[in-house]
Amino acid sequence: xxxxxxxxxxLLVQQESEQIANSQPSDLDLSIVQAxxxxxxxxxxxxxxxxxxxxxxxxxxxxxxGWFADSMRLRDVIQVVTTIEIPLPESVDSQEGExxxxxxxxxxx
Numbered sequence: 001x002x003x004x005x006x007x008x009x010x011l012l013v014q015q016e017s018e019q020i021a022n023s024q025p026s027d028l029d030l031s032i033v034q035a036x037x038x039x040x041x042x043x044x045x046x047x048x049x050x051x052x053x054x055x056x057x058x059x060x061x062x063x064x065x066g067w068f069a070d071s072m073r074l075r076d077v078i079q080v081v082t083t084i085e086i087p088l089p090e091s092v093d094s095q096e097g098e099x100x101x102x103x104x105x106x107x108x109x
Contacts, residue, residue, distance in 0.1 A: 012040070016040065020033060037081055038078060038082065041074055041077055041081065045075055045078065046071075048068070048070045048071035049071045052066075052067035
């Protein structure tokens with residue numbers, strides 16, 4: 001079952017990578033990549049929580065705790081990815097060749 005889950009996850013990641021590459025062939029927009037990663041991480045965390053609930057209903061406490069711990073790790077990763085500051089494409093284009101004296105940090109996506 002775990003191997004099937006791993007293969008399915010790899011396929012989903014590969015498909016998403018191809019969609020990103022095809023939609024942004026010449027200029028990869030990191031804010032789009034970050035947003036898509038957050039969507040997938042949220043879906044994975046939700047799926048792990050569902051698995052934990054199913055295991056708990058079956059009385060498999062050890063398995064439920066494992067799934068729940070994984071979902072908490074995913075939530076931690078979501079927090080980390082959310083805090084990564086990526087300049088928005090418009091702000092990068094408008095600042096080219098200019099000295100940014102405002103001191104404002106890049107916007108978080």
